[in-house]
Amino acid sequence: xxxxxxxxxxxxxxxxxxxxxxxxxxxxxxxxxxxxxxxxxxxxxxxxxxxxxxxxxxxxxxxxxxxxxxxxxxxxxxxxxxxxxxxxxxxxxxxxxxxxxxxxxxxxxxxxxxxxxxxxxxxxxxxxxxxxxxxxxxxxxxxxxxxxxxxxxxxxxxxxxxxxxxxxxxxxxxxxxxxxxxxxxxxxxxxxxxxxxxxxxxxxxxxxxxxxxxxxxxxxxxxxxxxxxxxxxxxxxxxxxxxxxxxxxxxxxxxxxxxxxxxxxxxxxxxxxxxxxxxxxxxxxxxxxxxxxxxxxxxxxxxxxxxxxxxxxxxxxxxxxxxxxxxxxxxxxxxxxxxxxxxxxxxxxxxxxxxxxxxxxxxxxxxxxxxxxxxxxxxxxxxxxxxxxxxxxxxxxxxxxxxxxxxxxxxxxxxxxxxxxxxxxxxxxxxxxxxxxxxxxxxxxxxxxxxxxxxxxxxxxxxxxxxxxxxxxxxxxxxxxxxxxxxxxxxxxxxxxxxxxxxxxxxxxxxxxxx
Amino acid sequence: xxxxxxxxxxxxxxxxxxxxxxxxxxxxxxxxxxxxxxxxxxxxxxxxxxxxxxxxxxxxxxxxxxxxxxxxxxxxxxxxxxxxxxxxxxxxxxxxxxxxxxxxxxxxxxxxxxxxxxxxxxxxxxxxxxxxxxxxxxxxxxxxxxxxxxxxxxxxxxxxxxxxxxxxxxxxxxxxxxxxxxxxxxxxxxxxxxxxxxxxxxxxxxxxxxxxxxxxxxxxxxxxxxxxxxxxxxxxxxxxxxxxxxxxxxxxxxxxxxxxxxxxxxxxxxxxxxxxxxxxxxxxxxxxxxxxxxxxxxxxxxxxxxxxxxxxxxxxxxxxxxxxxxxxxxxxxxxxxxxxxxxxxxxxxxxxxxxxxxxxxxxxxxxxxx
Numbered sequence: 001x002x003x004x005x006x007x008x009x010x011x012x013x014x015x016x017x018x019x020x021x022x023x024x025x026x027x028x029x030x031x032x033x034x035x036x037x038x039x040x041x042x043x044x045x046x047x048x049x050x051x052x053x054x055x056x057x058x059x060x061x062x063x064x065x066x067x068x069x070x071x072x073x074x075x076x077x078x079x080x081x082x083x084x085x086x087x088x089x090x091x092x093x094x095x096x097x098x099x100x101x102x103x104x105x106x107x108x109x110x111x112x113x114x115x116x117x118x119x120x121x122x123x124x125x126x127x128x129x130x131x132x133x134x135x136x137x138x139x140x141x142x143x144x145x146x147x148x149x150x151x152x153x154x155x156x157x158x159x160x161x162x163x164x165x166x167x168x169x170x171x172x173x174x175x176x177x178x179x180x181x182x183x184x185x186x187x188x189x190x191x192x193x194x195x196x197x198x199x200x201x202x203x204x205x206x207x208x209x210x211x212x213x214x215x216x217x218x219x220x221x222x223x224x225x226x227x228x229x230x231x232x233x234x235x236x237x238x239x240x241x242x243x244x245x246x247x248x249x250x251x252x253x254x255x256x257x258x259x260x261x262x263x264x265x266x267x268x269x270x271x272x273x274x275x276x277x278x279x280x281x282x283x284x285x286x287x288x289x290x291x292x293x294x295x296x297x298x299x300x301x302x303x304x305x306x307x308x309x310x311x312x313x314x315x316x317x318x319x320x321x322x323x324x325x326x327x328x329x330x331x332x333x334x335x336x337x338x339x340x341x342x343x344x345x346x347x348x349x350x351x352x353x354x355x356x357x358x359x360x361x362x363x364x365x366x367x368x369x370x371x372x373x374x375x376x377x378x379x380x381x382x383x384x385x386x387x388x389x390x391x392x393x394x395x396x397x398x399x400x401x402x403x404x405x406x407x408x409x410x411x412x413x414x415x416x417x418x419x420x421x422x423x424x425x426x427x428x429x430x431x432x433x434x435x436x437x438x439x440x441x442x443x444x445x446x447x448x449x450x451x452x453x454x455x456x457x458x459x460x461x462x463x464x465x466x467x468x469x470x471x472x473x474x475x476x477x478x479x480x481x482x483x484x485x486x487x488x489x490x491x492x493x494x495x496x497x498x499x500x501x502x503x504x505x506x507x508x509x510x511x512x513x514x515x
Numbered sequence: 516x517x518x519x520x521x522x523x524x525x526x527x528x529x530x531x532x533x534x535x536x537x538x539x540x541x542x543x544x545x546x547x548x549x550x551x552x553x554x555x556x557x558x559x560x561x562x563x564x565x566x567x568x569x570x571x572x573x574x575x576x577x578x579x580x581x582x583x584x585x586x587x588x589x590x591x592x593x594x595x596x597x598x599x600x601x602x603x604x605x606x607x608x609x610x611x612x613x614x615x616x617x618x619x620x621x622x623x624x625x626x627x628x629x630x631x632x633x634x635x636x637x638x639x640x641x642x643x644x645x646x647x648x649x650x651x652x653x654x655x656x657x658x659x660x661x662x663x664x665x666x667x668x669x670x671x672x673x674x675x676x677x678x679x680x681x682x683x684x685x686x687x688x689x690x691x692x693x694x695x696x697x698x699x700x701x702x703x704x705x706x707x708x709x710x711x712x713x714x715x716x717x718x719x720x721x722x723x724x725x726x727x728x729x730x731x732x733x734x735x736x737x738x739x740x741x742x743x744x745x746x747x748x749x750x751x752x753x754x755x756x757x758x759x760x761x762x763x764x765x766x767x768x769x770x771x772x773x774x775x776x777x778x779x780x781x782x783x784x785x786x787x788x789x790x791x792x793x794x795x796x797x798x799x800x801x802x803x804x805x806x807x808x809x810x811x812x813x814x815x816x817x818x819x820x821x822x823x824x825x826x827x828x829x830x831x832x833x834x835x836x837x838x839x840x841x842x843x844x845x846x847x848x849x850x851x852x853x854x855x856x857x858x859x860x861x862x863x864x865x866x867x868x869x870x871x872x873x874x875x876x877x878x879x880x881x882x883x884x885x
Binding site: 023079312313335336337338339349351355356357358359365368370372373378381382383385 | 683737741742743746747749750753754757759761762763764874876
């Protein structure tokens with residue numbers, strides 16, 4: 001780092017009056033943040049609060065319309081990620097930018113091989129990587145191939161990549177989304193070690209618990225502007241949430257005890273083999289009863305998604321699935337997914353944008369997806385578009401979808417409102433069984449509260465609910481029983497009362513055997 | 516948040532202004548080419564416009580061409596809504612001609628009121644059958660529809676040549692064509708109607724069938740946006756995963772879309788063969804299927820847009836031949852250049868000016884808001 005006279009006092013990064021518009025959207029409004037050297041600085045805000053835009057400006061993906069970036073006290077022009085790297089800024093993206101078939105070493109040196117012959121370059125990089133691993137305590141096998149590594153280690157490779165490029169300031173974008181609780185702990189240890197060594201960490205997250213656990217200071221953004229920057233020690237989750245949303249928020253909705261009825265979903269020895277012949281779900285058996293929420297926990301990619309899709313008729317499977325005691329089968333006219341809907345099985349899919357909705361459709365068209373042949377909205381030949389729009393309007397009103405406009409394009413709604421459209425469609429059909437995948441992924445805090453409350457209302461109304469979520473908080477907040485999946489198997493089942501984060505974390509990591 | 520998000524531009528800009536700007540640029544560039552060959556571009560433009568809509572006969576020709584383009588344009592659009600690029604309208608129209616020809620040759624003694632619906636059904640059925648094979652192969656075997664439909668154009672052309680030359684040829688004749696249909700089966704012409712009213716419009720090929728083009732636009736619009744089958748087809752076209760989620764059979768949607776697309780293509784044959792030729796010729800389609808692609812692109816796959824684009828291309832077709840007649844430096848091939856430029860700017864480069872125009876409107880919207 002260049003040491004200017006002002007260096008000792010100067011913050012590592014200073015963003016002054018950053019302003020950015022995308023057309024009519026004012027993504028950043030005169031944002032000023034100073035990030036002290038050798039600190040861990042959190043940036044929180046709901047979706048669309050402008051935190052990603054701000055970091056993209058700092059990392060050179062966008063240029064600010066107005067404002068100044070100072071690195072180490074000196075004004076710094078960052079026009080591309082190359083400039084950012086040259087200024088000592090490194091970024092670890094939420095979705096890793098790694099070549100799956102390459103080794104750790106190859107990934108780390110990719111793009112900056114530094115010598116014409118690979119042999120020479122590799123030797124140099126190997127030595128440098130070993131140095132880095134040693135000084136930061138980042139153990140890793142340089143010759144391991146990426147796709148053999150667990151997600152936590154893949155993230156470590158991303159961090160090493162940034163360090164190898166000389167990063168003094170590390171930006172981490174939602175780094176914990178794919179990690180088990182134990183991996184999160186390890187990551188935080190790593191970040192604290194960086195801080196000790198004088199590096200600066202900027203942590204973007206929506207998980208307030210993590211902000212409280214690891215940061216020194218935290219900046220809250222809302223509507224493109226900074227609400228406040230506060231010392232972490234002097235604030236609380238509730239206070240941060242209130243700043244983010246602009247009103248008081250219940251982080252934990254109240255959950256009355258369950259009144260459990262008959263078995264609605266009975267799954268016996270279900271297995272799923274995917275298109276490339278890999279077993280994704282292995283011999284899984286469980287049931288869900290009326291009036292209870294059964295949560296399926298697990299690190300993303302351990303078969304939960306495939307299990308949910310199989311139950312919803314989107315994937316072929318072997319084994320027996322009974323809904324209200326009867327098997328459901330496809331026939332010549334109706335696919336399995338349709339038959340299940342006719343048997344009052346509703347499904348909120350994990351990927352609402354690509355599965356649960358059709359982006360270019362008007363909202364009212366998306367609001368009948370899966371129910372397009374429902375006699376209620378069809379004449380003999382033509383659809384009753386007026387009725388469909390009216391119904392959508394009613395649903396939007398009761399689920400507080402904003403804007404409440406059934407003819408607006410689906411893709412124009414925010415994530416939370418899109419999810420409400422899906423939920424409204426599935427819940428308003430009065431299902432006996434509700435299959436829910438990642439109901440609050442990418443949804444802002446205010447909407448999370450709303451969605452959780454709706455799911456608990458369904459439970460109180462005696463519906464059976466199967467909830468798949470990678471957010472442990474969500475599982476703990478909603479589920480009455482928790483199934484943990486690892487490598488396609490259910491490796492444990494715990495009643496909510498016995499479930500602790502530590503216990504679940506061990507199961508999720510596949511460390512503890514069958515419970 | 517406002518009712519309409521800022522990223523959306525007014526619909527009239529998207530559907531009217533942008534195509535008009537594109538058309539203007541295409542004409543401007545055409546002007547440059549016209550100057551380059553030593554002709555006066557203003558004269559050329561005058562000749563083009565006058566030749567297309569300047570007098571009753573010209574209008575008749577323009578509408579006749581537009582009728583064909585409406586059908587192929589709709590055919591491309593229906594397939595497109597299911598995410599399929601049907602380049603085989605040419606071949607499907609060709610085979611539709613076989614249907615019309617067979618019906619008219621076999622039922623020569625029957626009255627037109629009975630033969631007409633049968634011929635329309637046969638044209639649609641034959642066209643649909645020809646489109647079914649690529650559709651089936653795409654849906655079940657994953658053979659790419661672009662490739663198979665192109666190949667089916669050649670197969671159709673070869674098959675029709677064989678049939679006309681070896682099987683359906685008029686006995687004792689050299690020309691590769693069938694015998695004439697019974698005069699009772701010739702479609703009523705617009706000129707006969709106007710003559711009965713005492714107006715002489717010359718001799719354009721415009722006939723009764725053009726009314727069906729209007730009907731087809733309405734029916735396709737209803738089908739795509741107002742029936743559950745159209746809904747399913749669009750769902751498959753936009754997102755296969757959403758279709759799987761909704762339990763919609765992709766296979767069925769693809770095959771249905773191709774059947775309808777082929778049927779619409781096949782209907783072109785009624786206009787040309789029953790309306791104009793009155794016998795079954797060889798190679799009568801002359802690119803009508805390919806113009807349909809440009810028409811669908813320019814018309815944004817919406818029947819209203821397609822009708823307007825078909826009129827434009829009909830006018831270019833007719834006005835183009837008029838220029839070649841009026842101005843010696845501009846040959847028939849030059850006319851193809853003009854059409855090519857229009858297709859290039861309105862079809863392939865459709866979005867070239869859109870970002871700028873959109874930015875302009877957004878800036879205005881922001882200025883108004885603040």
